[in-house]
Amino acid sequence: MLRICSPIIPGQTEQGGRSFLTIDPRRKQVTVHDPAASGYITSSNRRAAVAAPKMFAFDGVFSPDDSLSEVCSGSLSEILQSVIGGADGCLFSYGHSKLGKSFTMIGKDHSPQTLGVIPCAISWLFKLISEQKESTGARFSVRVSAVEVSGTQENLKDLLFDVGGGGEGPPSNAVYLREDPICGTQLENQSELRAPTADRAAFYFDAALAATSKNAEEDGRSSHLLFTLHVYQYRIEKANRAGLPGGISRLHLIDLGSTAKSKDPSNASLSLSALGNVIMALLNGQRHLPHR
Numbered sequence: 001m002l003r004i005c006s007p008i009i010p011g012q013t014e015q016g017g018r019s020f021l022t023i024d025p026r027r028k029q030v031t032v033h034d035p036a037a038s039g040y041i042t043s044s045n046r047r048a049a050v051a052a053p054k055m056f057a058f059d060g061v062f063s064p065d066d067s068l069s070e071v072c073s074g075s076l077s078e079i080l081q082s083v084i085g086g087a088d089g090c091l092f093s094y095g096h097s098k099l100g101k102s103f104t105m106i107g108k109d110h111s112p113q114t115l116g117v118i119p120c121a122i123s124w125l126f127k128l129i130s131e132q133k134e135s136t137g138a139r140f141s142v143r144v145s146a147v148e149v150s151g152t153q154e155n156l157k158d159l160l161f162d163v164g165g166g167g168e169g170p171p172s173n174a175v176y177l178r179e180d181p182i183c184g185t186q187l188e189n190q191s192e193l194r195a196p197t198a199d200r201a202a203f204y205f206d207a208a209l210a211a212t213s214k215n216a217e218e219d220g221r222s223s224h225l226l227f228t229l230h231v232y233q234y235r236i237e238k239a240n241r242a243g244l245p246g247g248i249s250r251l252h253l254i255d256l257g258s259t260a261k262s263k264d265p266s267n268a269s270l271s272l273s274a275l276g277n278v279i280m281a282l283l284n285g286q287r288h289l290p291h292r
């Protein structure tokens with residue numbers, strides 16, 4: 001899915017009011033025109049030949065006029081149904097610096113118009129759970145975890161360690177990666193706190209945001225936020241009313257920071273094309289993923 005940011009963002013000006021993009025939201029297509037043809041570049045660096053327009057198709061295209069609630073419903077509806085159905089889901093934002101990735105994922109304040117993808121996902125997940133309980137009698141338990149990856153060393157920080165107070169959480173805030181022979185690379189030791197209501201999950205999300213490193217941007221690399229809703233399902237056996245384990249599914253909501261301004265060549269591992277290679281490898285079921 002593609003979200004096109006507003007042509008005017010803080011610190012930038014519109015280039016003569018002309019765009020080199022044509023958006024067709026109905027067909028979910030975007031056409032990129034040669035800037036020389038659209039007058040986007042000046043005559044001094046204009047090339048002699050104008051390239052043909054290139055068309056790209058997506059699962060969803062959101063124009064600058066689309067509200068955040070339209071982005072939320074367009075991107076979350078299917079994935080939430082899948083998570084309730086028992087499958088894992090992941091939604092992440094990625095793109096160049098300061099184009100509104102965090103704005104899209106987190107939102108701005110608590111007004112419904114500027115509610116981001118993560119707060120919406122929390123609210124809608126609990127709504128779906130209560131509908132599912134009504135219709136199937138299944139029982140659910142939701143847990144929440146939040147981890148930040150920051151700095152050139154890619155340090156992992158448990159953002160819920162302080163709010164967990166050591167009671168429900170792990171004994172230290174050290175989060176680390178573990179290679180699992182079946183599940184692949186796993187995050188280990190982060191707090192997973194029980195959230196019986198949407199309000200509780202939203203409270204943990206706010207606490208996680210408050211615990212993120214301030215001034216985390218280092219060498220042009222901003223930090224990444226990994227927020228996960230762990231959904232445990234139990235079926236209730238009518239005969240003896242005992243709970244049977246029905247499985248666990250996770251919804252990962254990730255605000256990936258940008259690396260656009262980095263001078264560090266190792267940051268190339270997070271380029272859009274490198275990320276695309278990893279996603280293609282996952283889809284193709286490759287055993288070895290092309291990342292360091």
Ligand SMILES: Nc1ncnc2c1ncn2[C@@H]1O[C@H](COP(=O)(O)OP(=O)(O)OP(=O)(O)O)[C@@H](O)[C@H]1O
Pocket residue numbers: 005006009010096097098099100101102103104108222256257258
């Ligand atoms: N659609 C929008 N409407 C209003 N303000 C916006 C919108 N998108 C972004 N902004 C504002 O632009 C600024 C940069 O946005 P944001 O921090 O979300 O960018 P980012 O892509 O996450 O940045 P980074 O690359 O540092 O992670 C913020 O002040 C944000 O509030």
